[in-house]
Amino acid sequence: MKTGYGYAGNILYVNLTDGSVRKEPLGEDLARDFIGGMGIGGKLAYDLIKPGSDSLSPDNVLTYGAGPFVGTLVPGASKVDAIGKSPLIGFLGVAGCGNSIGVMLKYAGYDHLVITGRAETPVYLKIFDDEIQVHDASHLWGKGVWETTDALWEELGDCWVSCIGPGGEALVRYACITDNKLGMYSRGGLGAVMGSKNLKAIAVRGTKGIQVADGRRFKKIVDEVRENIDKSRLTGMWRQLGFMMALDGYSATGLTLLKNFSQGYEELPRLFSQQEYTDRILGSPYACTSCPVGCKATVNVKDGKYAGLSFNISSPGAQVIWHTFSGVENWDEVVKCVEQQDIYGLDSAAVCGLAGFAIELYERGIITKEDTGGLELRWNGETLRALTEKIVRREDIGDILAEGIVRACEKLGKGSEKYAMHVKGLNLALDLRGRISSTEVFGQLTNPRGAHMDRATSLTFTPRKVESIKNYCLGIKVPQEAIERIFTDGPEGFNVARLTKWVEDYNSMCISMGFCNRPAIAQYFNLEILAELYSAATGIEISPDELLKAGERIFNMHRAFNAREGARRRDDMPPRRTMSESLVISGKEIPPLSESLVNQLLDEYYDEREWDKESGIATKQKLVSLGLDSVAEDLARIKI
Amino acid sequence: MRAIEDVIKVHPEKCAGCMSCQLICSFTFTQSFNLLEAYILIDVTGRMGEKVKFTDNCTACGICAKYCSYGALEVKGGGEK
Numbered sequence: 001m002k003t004g005y006g007y008a009g010n011i012l013y014v015n016l017t018d019g020s021v022r023k024e025p026l027g028e029d030l031a032r033d034f035i036g037g038m039g040i041g042g043k044l045a046y047d048l049i050k051p052g053s054d055s056l057s058p059d060n061v062l063t064y065g066a067g068p069f070v071g072t073l074v075p076g077a078s079k080v081d082a083i084g085k086s087p088l089i090g091f092l093g094v095a096g097c098g099n100s101i102g103v104m105l106k107y108a109g110y111d112h113l114v115i116t117g118r119a120e121t122p123v124y125l126k127i128f129d130d131e132i133q134v135h136d137a138s139h140l141w142g143k144g145v146w147e148t149t150d151a152l153w154e155e156l157g158d159c160w161v162s163c164i165g166p167g168g169e170a171l172v173r174y175a176c177i178t179d180n181k182l183g184m185y186s187r188g189g190l191g192a193v194m195g196s197k198n199l200k201a202i203a204v205r206g207t208k209g210i211q212v213a214d215g216r217r218f219k220k221i222v223d224e225v226r227e228n229i230d231k232s233r234l235t236g237m238w239r240q241l242g243f244m245m246a247l248d249g250y251s252a253t254g255l256t257l258l259k260n261f262s263q264g265y266e267e268l269p270r271l272f273s274q275q276e277y278t279d280r281i282l283g284s285p286y287a288c289t290s291c292p293v294g295c296k297a298t299v300n301v302k303d304g305k306y307a308g309l310s311f312n313i314s315s316p317g318a319q320v321i322w323h324t325f326s327g328v329e330n331w332d333e334v335v336k337c338v339e340q341q342d343i344y345g346l347d348s349a350a351v352c353g354l355a356g357f358a359i360e361l362y363e364r365g366i367i368t369k370e371d372t373g374g375l376e377l378r379w380n381g382e383t384l385r386a387l388t389e390k391i392v393r394r395e396d397i398g399d400i401l402a403e404g405i406v407r408a409c410e411k412l413g414k415g416s417e418k419y420a421m422h423v424k425g426l427n428l429a430l431d432l433r434g435r436i437s438s439t440e441v442f443g444q445l446t447n448p449r450g451a452h453m454d455r456a457t458s459l460t461f462t463p464r465k466v467e468s469i470k471n472y473c474l475g476i477k478v479p480q481e482a483i484e485r486i487f488t489d490g491p492e493g494f495n496v497a498r499l500t501k502w503v504e505d506y507n508s509m510c511i512s513m514g515f516c517n518r519p520a521i522a523q524y525f526n527l528e529i530l531a532e533l534y535s536a537a538t539g540i541e542i543s544p545d546e547l548l549k550a551g552e553r554i555f556n557m558h559r560a561f562n563a564r565e566g567a568r569r570r571d572d573m574p575p576r577r578t579m580s581e582s583l584v585i586s587g588k589e590i591p592p593l594s595e596s597l598v599n600q601l602l603d604e605y606y607d608e609r610e611w612d613k614e615s616g617i618a619t620k621q622k623l624v625s626l627g628l629d630s631v632a633e634d635l636a637r638i639k640i
Numbered sequence: 641m642r643a644i645e646d647v648i649k650v651h652p653e654k655c656a657g658c659m660s661c662q663l664i665c666s667f668t669f670t671q672s673f674n675l676l677e678a679y680i681l682i683d684v685t686g687r688m689g690e691k692v693k694f695t696d697n698c699t700a701c702g703i704c705a706k707y708c709s710y711g712a713l714e715v716k717g718g719g720e721k
Contacts, residue, residue: 072673073663073707107674153685158676180684209666209674219667230709239656285710287658292709294656 001028005213006068006538007036011044012110014125014132016197017058017117021132026111032540032550033627036067036111037102038094039512039554041083044114045092046557046631051564055087055189056171056196058118064162064202065112066102067514068538071210073222075229075524076516078103078289081185086449087196088173088189088350088404089425091562091571094449095176095190098288098296098314098516099183101160107206115197124163124201126156129208137200141169144343145178146311152203163201164191165345166392171195173404174350174427178342182296182312183288186347187426188449189404213539221533225524229292238520239285242295243317244277249462254434254585255441256321259379260356261421261431261577264585265324272320272331280304281331286312293520299335306332313338321429322349325356325421327379337381337388344392353427354401354408355387357419366414371397421575424567426450432578433590435463436601437492439500445572445598446500446605448558455555457517458503466493473499475526476506477544485608497605508558509551553626556618560631564638569616572602642700648713652691655712657684661704668703680704 003009003025013022026040034040041063053059062084069077080102086093105113108129115125119134122141126133140148145165152161160180167175168191175191176184185191194200212218229235237245248269250256258265283300287293300310313319313335323334341348361367362377369376373396377383390398400411406425409417421428423444428451435441443456459472466487473483486498506527510517513530527544535541559567574593583590606613610622623632662678670677679698683691692712705713 073660073667103675107676153687205676207674207676209670209672209677211672215667215671226707226709235709284653285656287656287710289659290663291658292660294658294710 001026001031002213002539004211006072006210006534007031008106008109008111008208008210010110011112011114012127012132013114013116014134015117016115016119016123016134016199019134023110028540031068031538032542032546034554034557035509035512035550037065037070037079037512037514038067038081038083038096039508039550040112041065041081042092042094042554042558042561044112045083045085046561048114048116049085053085055085055090055093056192058116058197060085060193060196062115062190062193062197063112064102064105066100066106067512068534070514071103071106072212072537073290074515074533075222075226076288076291076293076518076521077514078183078291079511079514079516081511082177082190084190084193085565086188086190087171087192089450091424091450091565091567092448092558093188093190093193094558095185095188096454096511097177097179097183097185098291100179101162101202101204102514103289104160104204104206106210107208108204109206109208113202115199118196119198122198122200124152124203125199126203128159128205140200142166145345146181146343148201149178149181152201156203156205159203159205161201161203163345164194165343167344167346168192168195169200170392170394170402172346172391172402173407174347174354175345176347178345182286182314184314187349187452189347191345212537214536218533218536221529221536225529226292228524229521235293235520239294240278240282241274241317242297243315244274244320245317246461247272247317247320250321250430252585253462254583254590255430255461256324257431257583258324259327260325260353260360260419261428262360262581264583264590266586268320268324271329276331277316281316281335283310288516291516291521295518295520301332301335304332306336309335309339311339311342319348322352323381323384325352326359326384327356328352328381328384329379333381337384340385340388344388346388346392349429350404350427351388351391352384353421354391354405355384357405357408357421358387358397358401359383360419361412361416364419366416367397367412373397418576421577423451423574424449424571426452428575429453431583432574433583433593434585436593436597437490437496439496439503442496442601443500443504445574445602446504448555448562454511454517455504455507456500457507457519457522458499459519459523460496461519463492469494469499473502476502477527477548478502482608495604497601498608501605501608504555505548505551507551508554509547512550512554549626553628556623556626556628557631560618560623560628560635563617563635567616569602569614572616574598644694644698644700647700647702647716648705649716650692651712651714654710655682655691656710657682658709660707660709661713664707665704668701
């Protein structure tokens with residue numbers, strides 16, 4: 001492969017146990033088959049992490065992967081994935097980050113960074129081009145994310161910093177990794193993996209840059225996409241409101257619920273109004289590297305109890321959704337809670353989910369003041385912050401909650417699992433009862449990383465006309481015979497299970513390229529454009545069909561990692577509460593999901609994927625057709 | 641050669657920190673995307689004093705402004721594309 005075009009051309013391996021460093025070339029076959037970023041990262045994790053390894057032991061491997069678009073002018077091309085075995089779910093931990101150090105990693109000459117082993121004492125890793133050094137970090141240990149980042153900027157000058165906070169140090173199983181004080185590898189607890197390796201931070205500076213194979217062809221496509229983004233009326237709305245702009249739709253259809261997913265939340269648009277957000281909370285839009293949309297924000301609380309509180313929030317709208325899980329009462333309290341979570345380096349969705357779970361157990365008498373160290377648990381920001389403090393200090397109930405939802409239920413017993421809202425151990429992001437007909441919602445069941453919507457992002461967050469969905473399918477080149485299967489049934493005119501398969505393949509490929517797959521960016525691309533752009537960037541000619549197949553290969557590889565760790569069909573099932581309790585939203589009752597419907601959807605999903613329906617695992621024929629022969633052999637050996 | 645002040649008016653308060661200006665600048669002058677080689681520098685760390693700075697090598701071509709989606713770099717007299 002001609003290096004330096006799209007790809008930097010190297011994988012950097014750092015062993016923290018003995019401090020050794022080696023560089024290996026990134027082969028064209030690997031690039032073609034797994035694209036980059038999350039795709040190659042999944043392949044590396046499958047090859048390097050022994051099945052059954054303890055995720056918090058030196059045997060786990062942490063990788064950072066920057067796809068072929070990262071560091072270029074492709075809109076939103078700073079999306080990088082960290083991958084390892086998740087200490088939270090015990091399966092593949094995959095977490096994406098915009099505004100990532102991956103840009104500098106590419107410029108330093110590396111597409112992937114693979115960290116193995118464990119340092120004896122706290123260290124940070126310095127990667128300045130070819131200068132790779134492991135340094136003492138005892139002066140940084142114990143410091144929050146922002147302070148650590150500032151200290152390294154002061155110490156090392158111009159560089160990009162990825163680090164953990166006290167959450168990762170305390171091995172909180174949903175600690176995140178934070179880049180440049182803003183981008184977060186949030187879900188799945190890879191911050192705890194970093195903590196277990198005694199790795200406080202990574203500082204990167206790259207001076208080599210990245211070229212593209214055909215500059216004229218590349219720039220023409222990029223210019224067209226950027227122009228379309230710039231002239232769209234939706235871009236301004238995304239910039240001003242981010243996910244805030246859709247909250248009323250989400251709450252009306254039951255995607256966002258209050259208090260550990262126990263109540264409908266039709267009041268959400270009033271209590272967290274767009275007007276209040278823009279008048280009192282929003283300071284200015286903030287963007288990831290190369291993003292013309294800027295859906296992140298610098299908040300600046302104008303008045304009230306926390307007047308003057310100002311920092312960068314990666315997604316204020318999503319934060320409202322997460323904080324309703326624990327009943328946080330207003331914008332001021334949400335911002336104050338996020339500040340604490342960001343400094344400690346914790347996944348907000350998980351903290352809020354765990355806190356909501358604990359508050360409900362307290363109300364139901366399953367836990368008492370004896371468990372909480374005398375703390376009264378209430379549905380408010382003050383309680384959330386007090387619990388967060390206990391989680392990071394691993395005090396009282398906090399020590400149990402720090403272990404994540406599944407382990408917490410095991411420790412607490414007393415029927416607590418009835419209130420545990422998760423898939424595969426990852427706290428639910430969106431409720432499933434209101435609109436299982438959305439790929440984003442249904443995809444929380446099948447996502448290898450657990451209950452998150454990132455792999456199944458299409459355009460069905462809110463109900464759409466069937467024609468729009470058909471056009472989307474044409475854009476991602478769903479084959480005609482599959483289209484005939486998809487548009488046959490379903491409450492919204494399509495079969496969500498079958499559609500999700502294709503959406504997941506497409507997104508797996510997009511994310512691996514290294515650009516943002518949020519709708520504000522992704523809607524301006526399609527498979528043809530991406531194939532053209534990939535070829536222009538890398539000099540590797542690839543067809544749209546090959547790209548979509550790469551996405552399918554990537555997804556199957558991630559699920560194969562999970563299967564090897566024991567994941568089966570049962571792990572794709574929704575939380576019990578969503579199948580036993582109804583919801584009331586604006587006076588309308590939404591019934592619980594019927595188990596037979598869920599099973600029917602999973603059957604159809606596995607059928608569309610050509611997987612074994614009983615186990616939820618890819619068949620040998622499917623894996624061989626994707627060129628994953630050795631994976632097929634591995635899976636043939638496991639007991640189903 | 642024109643001075644950059646004649647070509648571009650900077651509104652630092654509008655800058656969202658996307659660095660697209662740096663990316664296009666480096667690509668135009670070095671044929672490589674390289675933030676550190678650009679003639680315009682965006683400081684998202686708050687350490688540089690000024691959020692938007694031009695280096696001595698800046699030719700005042702104005703292409704950076706054409707790739708600013710946030711109105712932080714306003715073309716005064718029209719630039720070269």
